[in-house]
Amino acid sequence: METAGFLYFWDMPTISLKGEQMPASPIRKLSPFAEAAKAAGKKVFHLNIGQPDIETPVLMLNAIKNFDEKVWAYTASEGTASYRKKLAEYYNKLNYSIKAEDILVTNGGSEAITIAMQTCLNPGDEIIIPEPFYANYNGFACMSDVVVKPILSHIENGFALPAITEFEKVITSKTKAIIICNPNNPTGYLYSKEELAALKALCLKHDLYLFSDEAYREFCYDGREFISPMHLSGLEENVIVLDTVSKRYSACGARLGCLITKNKAVMAAALKFAQARLSPAMVSQIAGEAAINTPDSYFEAVTKEYTARRDVLVNRLNKMEGVFCPNPGGAFYVVAQLPIDDADAFCQWILSDFSYQNQTVMFAPATGFYSTPGAGKQEVRMAYVLNTTDLNLAMDCLNEALKVYPGRIS
């Protein structure tokens, strides 16, 4: 019987190399420690994940309440005509100069990124990404057999675009694309007109695609201007914008995004990937279409709220001894440098071995956002998705935690 059992185990079909190599979510890996902290009666402030607490616009919520079709049918693979038309209006208010047919509606921004990679890069091709970067880019690259070439950006200058000479150093015949996230997740950095002009020159020089992940476009602070590669003339064939309604309308659960490009060959190929999966979700598109009419006052209120939160967070952090946090221009994240030995160990410790007034806080260790081994070991990402009262309480916890953390370094 034992032999049979052994043989049976041995004969099981194996999973793929990709299945082994796919990275587990670095943001979710501390969840069991958070659950344990809660089970032990502690309140945990979640600054670890970009799930906003901001209310979804009423227009969007009402659209699905009023859904009145008798059959919940497939839509066109590229998205409904009416939603794409409305989306084009939204983008053209931002001076993207696009047509509805330049837009492919996707199941979340995630699918837009996967389709862009598969459409533009062959297995073994390379994509350059300034790091720290959105951790799931690693997963999408793994799914597409694409090689990520990270270039370090630095906390000292607020994670500005690395020098173009740094990009040039890693460009090979395999390099096919650069991806930027602007405003940036995890750093909150908002790229300047000059930085985008430098990327344009680089992409034209080396025939590279410029993937622009603009999930946080709506969230720019202190009156700063958002510049998209779509605004750069002469780069039309190179630019692919990757977007989502998740953060713009605080509607992460809608799983509704899009891919935008004026490159006809890319759009034609991307459509074939979209046809294979039939269509994006019908009800989400109805809600997304309604959302375009969200009044400016909604975004003004949200921006005001996020600015206040950022100010609380950045001010509190920089007042703590040994802590440095740049003041980012957009998104709703900061990456802060802490006087700690190891961000992963610290983020686990603060959940499992620490509390202050029976409260603690969950961060995302920045190591998960770097590809370069060892980078980000003293940095954590914080999402300011809680109100200022809770943010202050979370900072009280951090302040106390840093006083007693056994791995504190000076």
Next chain:
Amino acid sequence: METAGFLYFWDMPTISLKGEQMPASPIRKLSPFAEAAKAAGKKVFHLNIGQPDIETPVLMLNAIKNFDEKVWAYTASEGTASYRKKLAEYYNKLNYSIKAEDILVTNGGSEAITIAMQTCLNPGDEIIIPEPFYANYNGFACMSDVVVKPILSHIENGFALPAITEFEKVITSKTKAIIICNPNNPTGYLYSKEELAALKALCLKHDLYLFSDEAYREFCYDGREFISPMHLSGLEENVIVLDTVSKRYSACGARLGCLITKNKAVMAAALKFAQARLSPAMVSQIAGEAAINTPDSYFEAVTKEYTARRDVLVNRLNKMEGVFCPNPGGAFYVVAQLPIDDADAFCQWILSDFSYQNQTVMFAPATGFYSTPGAGKQEVRMAYVLNTTDLNLAMDCLNEALKVYPGRIS
């Protein structure tokens, strides 16, 4: 200027090989001819696509009307706990003996298939599929760099499972999986207990995964029994069920499916792919959960309706001279053999060069469902997604068309 223009064009970044090789949808490629026929004032009966006209259960539609969250948030990557629990109850009524944690909720059945392929097969690995088969399997295989090895099934025996010796002939060291669609799209064939037992023995002998696409599980006729590989003991590590609510609840636009397996290694790896894309749609899951309480009377009425439609279609077809159509046991498709030279040419001709009482009909040429070149040239797939009155009118059109089609063969 011309030189600059030429150089500019030349310097555009190129799309990937995969982007070139992805198959365009064979079902949608005749759409321009259907649009032209409609523009010319003809009524077109659409038997070309599996979009049912059956109403979505009221329970499901009401669930989203009553959606009352203020924030449309991400759910767990594997799906909400409550939906997975409810799904497990549904499957266990069918004797699948599974737990909630054996279920991964996906963005439609399409994503379940893609994740299964990527989790189980390496680039260059082979998957065996009895043909004709659901055309998008080609697209999913292309996305995953997986090689499709088709095995011919035959209209003469109603597209029964090909002999196991035919499978053995194509098995190599690269063969990792077999995929069946049961009941079958496009043939409507329902696999028997004996056929599944034969597949079980084959999979165990060669350590192969058995992917079971059960999108049409609910649609079995004449009192025939649906058998899933989940019912076969000893095959637990090999079976991956791929499912969707699209057809079951006539809710194609929900984009809600799932992957089910008792193989823990597969589920752990599949979850990493799911984590990369964050979560399935929240509102669809709420609707999907409500749908599980759909009363049996709904399915009884639907089955009765589809049986009546199938009977009309099969009877009308077999009465036409030179036409042969097997009587399938499930799904809502038939593949019929027509006395024609070329199914693609015929399906285009009937739209653009024919009408009867100012009406015509759109079919899917069966060639799109075969991998073997030249196979299916005299066959078309018909989806009986129209009421019996319209089906009869569509068959009137076909009957007249076959009398005058210039490429008729005897």
